[in-house]
Amino acid sequence: MTVSTAEPGTFTGTALPGDSSSLHRVVQDLARGVRTAHPVRDTLANQELAKVLSSWDSAPAPVHPDALVAPLFPEPSRAAGVPFLPKERLLSREEKSAAADAFTRVLESCEFTSGPAVTAFEDAVADYLGLPCAVATGSGTDALVIALRAVGVGPGDEVIMPANSFAATENAVFACGAVPVLADVTRPDGNLDPESVAERITPRTVAVLPVHLYGKLADMAGLRAVADRHGLGLVEDACQALGVTGVGQYSDAAALSFNPYKNVGLCGKAGAVVTGSAEIAERCRVIGYHGFEPGRKNVKCEAVGLNARIDNTMAAIGLALLPWTSLRGLRRTYLARRYVDALRPLAEEGVLEAPAFAPDHSWHLFPVLPAGGAAARDALLEDLARRSRVESDVYYPVLTHRQQTPVRERLFGQAHLPRTEWLHNRVLHLPLHAGLSLGEQDRVVEALYAATRRAR
Numbered sequence: 001m002t003v004s005t006a007e008p009g010t011f012t013g014t015a016l017p018g019d020s021s022s023l024h025r026v027v028q029d030l031a032r033g034v035r036t037a038h039p040v041r042d043t044l045a046n047q048e049l050a051k052v053l054s055s056w057d058s059a060p061a062p063v064h065p066d067a068l069v070a071p072l073f074p075e076p077s078r079a080a081g082v083p084f085l086p087k088e089r090l091l092s093r094e095e096k097s098a099a100a101d102a103f104t105r106v107l108e109s110c111e112f113t114s115g116p117a118v119t120a121f122e123d124a125v126a127d128y129l130g131l132p133c134a135v136a137t138g139s140g141t142d143a144l145v146i147a148l149r150a151v152g153v154g155p156g157d158e159v160i161m162p163a164n165s166f167a168a169t170e171n172a173v174f175a176c177g178a179v180p181v182l183a184d185v186t187r188p189d190g191n192l193d194p195e196s197v198a199e200r201i202t203p204r205t206v207a208v209l210p211v212h213l214y215g216k217l218a219d220m221a222g223l224r225a226v227a228d229r230h231g232l233g234l235v236e237d238a239c240q241a242l243g244v245t246g247v248g249q250y251s252d253a254a255a256l257s258f259n260p261y262k263n264v265g266l267c268g269k270a271g272a273v274v275t276g277s278a279e280i281a282e283r284c285r286v287i288g289y290h291g292f293e294p295g296r297k298n299v300k301c302e303a304v305g306l307n308a309r310i311d312n313t314m315a316a317i318g319l320a321l322l323p324w325t326s327l328r329g330l331r332r333t334y335l336a337r338r339y340v341d342a343l344r345p346l347a348e349e350g351v352l353e354a355p356a357f358a359p360d361h362s363w364h365l366f367p368v369l370p371a372g373g374a375a376a377r378d379a380l381l382e383d384l385a386r387r388s389r390v391e392s393d394v395y396y397p398v399l400t401h402r403q404q405t406p407v408r409e410r411l412f413g414q415a416h417l418p419r420t421e422w423l424h425n426r427v428l429h430l431p432l433h434a435g436l437s438l439g440e441q442d443r444v445v446e447a448l449y450a451a452t453r454r455a456r
């Protein structure tokens, strides 16, 4: 590996922001034998990344990038197979200790619900994302409900969204008294298709709600153009896309999740609305806390409000864990590139499709599309588990319009979503989390080669 400070990627002279495209560039540089050597932007979320990148300056030149990054991917002590998402590894030992210290400090102050950590956490999130406003909430679901209401979604309105998301997306629309209208997605990323959205617009449409599926940014420029043409609100479900370049840049508001399974997960449920509009942020604060007028105790200015703001306890833990944000992103990005490289021969043979290694991606999940439809996919999942003890998953097993609920026929009986269905019948998720080791990833890849060979 060459060590270069002269040509370290695209950030020469500017500080590395720590967003997805800058992490993508660091990983691309590593793959071509160039070590990233630039200052990292001084924000809480970049603290641990800055330490790691500066430690590379003095490290001896290794023969392979894996050797340089190996300390970031410790092997688990008990290695019986490869679990999909082992709960005990959601946080590292250092993160657990930082969270415990933060909780101890909150216990001493007894400031459990409101308190100074809330604003500090909001400021740190906004600073990391380069957006003016963040309003922290009790969950990503709360953030979605609040953001939708803040852009004017109310009873009887229609909100256009995809069918291949976590139930929170449609539930947030229902919680506003509005109706989800399902549009089709683009292939292979599974994100909302602006053309399909345009076809679903009616006089009752008030907003469009794209989901950055698995962490890949939807076509926000295309969706903004459609929204502007029809005077609609645009709210992002960015619950899987913290730190993705472009989040919050095109929309009225974006919802984030900090639940423990997300790229940055706290010790309980938490979320945030981020927005470039101070006015929308103000509305979110009012809606999120009982409709109370900001700065006035128990005095309402809105008829209806929620009790959906983040607790000071969780915000304090969030502040303690935020320093690992972009380093966690770097781990995921490195693993994603390693998967893409390792699976390329299978992709070239037409055995499976892997995602492109894209800069606007948080790699919350790593989907592959094995050839052959649902039966072949299910057989592969089963083979990986039984023969290699590698857990894979179909993360959302039932599409919104296929959920057996009382409203299914009335609201979704006519839904025509061929590309959504096509993807849904093929997608398989491979293990990818910030605690996955390189050795575990190699075992997943070996297992996949062996299983697909057996199936041919």
Ligand SMILES: Cc1ncc(COP(=O)(O)O)c(C=O)c1O
Residues within 6 Å of the ligand: 139, 140, 141, 142, 165, 166, 168, 169, 211, 237, 239, 240, 256, 257, 258, 259, 269, 270, 271
């Ligand atoms: C796409 C999507 N939307 C919304 C949510 C809801 O977030 P939370 O669990 O924080 O309420 C999640 C996370 O579970 C999600 O993945």
